[in-house]
Amino acid sequence: MSCSSESEAVVAEAARENSLEPVDGVVRSKPSILLGVVKDSEIFDFCMCNPPFFESIEEAGLNPKTSCGGTSEEMVCPGGEQAFITRIIEDSVLLKNSFRWFTSMVGRKANLKILVSKVREAGASVVKTTEFVQGQTARWGLAWSFIAPRKMVIRSSTPGKNNHSFMLQGLRREYGAFQVLKSAETFFHASNLSCKTDSSLFSIDVTLSDEQAQAAMLHDESGSVEGSSAMLHSAVTGTSFCISVFEQMPGTLLVRGSLSNKALSGIFSSTFSQLEDTLKMEFQSKAR
Incomplete structure (x- = not known):
């Protein structure tokens, strides 16, 4: 069996397990990405994702200025990056205490606004975005956390602090x-x-x-x-x-x-x- 066939088999099995059953109120139509991979006892500082940006391999080659190298398995998924990152957002609700930060690259600015709204709707306490520009290619970064930020400011009026x-x-x-x-x-x-x-x-x-x-x-x-x-x-x-x-x-x-x-x-x-x-x-x- 090829690597592609094995990947498709894994995805198909995950879809059967996750497609219909709601978990903690989150109803899914697509397989999970993080659930089943992260153990209950595991704690991580962050999750970093470079998602498949496109819905089809044809779409990947439409704009030569923003095209990137890679196989169809790496660059393509149903629904493109918006659907893929949405599934991570859904997983993050259930894994909010397992990761301090969830992060993802975003290839289209139009998708960034939609995904920020989804993260806020999911109840994240902190949402951050940034832009990466290299040559003619622009990408965006999205980060969110369900853990309230620690108070970092130490008021300088407190005496005796070093x-x-x-x-x-x-x-x-x-x-x-x-x-x-x-x-x-x-x-x-x-x-x-x-x-x-x-x-x-x-x-x-x-x-x-x-x-x-x-x-x-x-x-x-x-x-x-x-x-x-x-x-x-x-x-x-x-x-x-x-x-x-x-x-x-x-x-x-x-x-x-x-x-x-x-x-x-x-x-x-x-x-x-x-x-x-x-x-x-x-x-x-x-x-x-």
Whole structure:
């Protein structure tokens, strides 16, 4: 038996098992893709799909600008990509606790809007889209999750923390980690803080002057005036705190601050809070 015949036999068997019986209220007319493959005890970070884009091999060759190489088994399925991804969306409802993220490539922008609506109707708590462009070919990415996003923002007003972070979400594709890093650098220069940027690591080392460090410690409730000279020497020896920018997924960046000296926790919290407000105003307001 050929690989194609074996695949058809598997699909036919799955269709008989899944075509008529509703499962947890989800009525199916097509075989499942993920059900029966994922075990009850298995937990995954994400599911990634590159679906068959076309309904027929003839359709696959209609537009030479968007055509792609592959066999009919790889590129073609009944109903095309919309039907295939819809089946994954249906499966995701039943496997919502097995995957943190479900993701799929989408070949047609017209299908993206339809699929986003289906994901929202399925009850996903988070839905994300992005665009990929290479040469003359454009593709879209669709991601969804039924798990509520964890609160990533640690309010900078909380004293005594050595690490703070916040998320920049919904960014336009022209804004990435490098642009955010340069804006953070501009912010520190405008605040009269000395900083050294490492573009390869997407990080900024910030160092306070003697006067700034002394003023910070004298106003820090956790510090004391006595012995401040020794604390001051420790504070200004090397980096005071470090800012790093990480790309979590397209359109989403994590900005993290790490304090090198607890004596400066007050000014670190205050400065990081101002940086958060500045970057969100600059980048998230442009995303709307």
